[in-house]
Amino acid sequence: MPHLTIGYSTLADRAKNIVFPKNSDWEYQLHIQQAVKKTTKPGFFYLNSIGVAKSRNSAIRNATGTYLLFGDDDVVFNEEALATALRYLDQNPEVSLLLASAVDETGHLRKNYPEKQTQLTKFNCARAATYEMIVRVEDVKNHSVVFDENFGAGAKNYLGDEYIFITDLISKGARCVFMPIPIAMHPANSSGARWGEQQDRIARARVFTRVFGPLAMPVRLAFALRRITELGGIWNAVKFVISR
Numbered sequence: 001m002p003h004l005t006i007g008y009s010t011l012a013d014r015a016k017n018i019v020f021p022k023n024s025d026w027e028y029q030l031h032i033q034q035a036v037k038k039t040t041k042p043g044f045f046y047l048n049s050i051g052v053a054k055s056r057n058s059a060i061r062n063a064t065g066t067y068l069l070f071g072d073d074d075v076v077f078n079e080e081a082l083a084t085a086l087r088y089l090d091q092n093p094e095v096s097l098l099l100a101s102a103v104d105e106t107g108h109l110r111k112n113y114p115e116k117q118t119q120l121t122k123f124n125c126a127r128a129a130t131y132e133m134i135v136r137v138e139d140v141k142n143h144s145v146v147f148d149e150n151f152g153a154g155a156k157n158y159l160g161d162e163y164i165f166i167t168d169l170i171s172k173g174a175r176c177v178f179m180p181i182p183i184a185m186h187p188a189n190s191s192g193a194r195w196g197e198q199q200d201r202i203a204r205a206r207v208f209t210r211v212f213g214p215l216a217m218p219v220r221l222a223f224a225l226r227r228i229t230e231l232g233g234i235w236n237a238v239k240f241v242i243s244r
Contacts, residue, residue, distance in 0.1 A: 001066060002027040004086060005137070007059025008071040009052050012036065017073045021082070027065050031055040033154075051154035053147035053161045056130065060140060060147075068137050070130040074187060077131075081183045085134055088179055096139035096174035097166060099125065100132050102184040110188065113180055120166060120176040122211060128162045131184045143172040151207065159200075160207030167211045201231060205243035217241060
């Protein structure tokens with residue numbers, strides 16, 4: 001059994017862009033959508049579907065490593081930092097998911113991360129990126145947690161799949177932890193940062209409904225009070241809060 005599986009989600013015409021780590025002891029899988037030409041080589045999985053969450057779920061189903069890291073075709077992983085993250089998981093077997101940090105193409109941290117180990121809750125992991133997440137495969141399968149395929153890039157609700165995945169694990173009693181270990185480089189722009197359009201607000205509101213259910217409205221209110229500018233002003237914030 002490999003120590004780590006890295007499951008890359010990609011489209012057929014982008015798979016060639018992947019920069020694989022050099023560690024030969026890790027397993028590398030490609031979960032490819034929209035493929036015309038296919039290979040029978042080990043590690044290639046083809047999906048007749050659209051939506052990154054479907055690719056992530058394929059990675060969970062097929063990973064043979066103790067741990068699974070989710071990759072994209074525009075992400076480059078830091079092998080030394082990954083080794084540090086894996087040591088932490090080995091030394092803390094009660095942790096089911098480790099959320100790490102990432103830098104942009106200039107080497108700067110992509111967001112304001114905590115400076116020390118932090119227990120994840122439903123209120124502090126909404127900005128998680130999939131390529132920052134390492135999961136203990138056995139725990140995820142035992143808890144029967146998968147990515148909600150109604151959310152994420154390629155779905156109508158094109159964000160929030162990472163947040164929902166983590167909070168589903170937390171709801172099942174799994175321990176999820178952040179550690180400030182910069183394991184990945186990803187360009188600064190991402191779909192999760194979208195704010196300007198009506199559909200952006202609707203998708204984000206639906207994420208809160210999915211996570212908090214009947215309590216979604218007060219949670220959206222607290223969020224809106226901190227993000228009025230990004231939401232496009234007071235009236236748009238009100239529509240975000242009362243959205244169904």
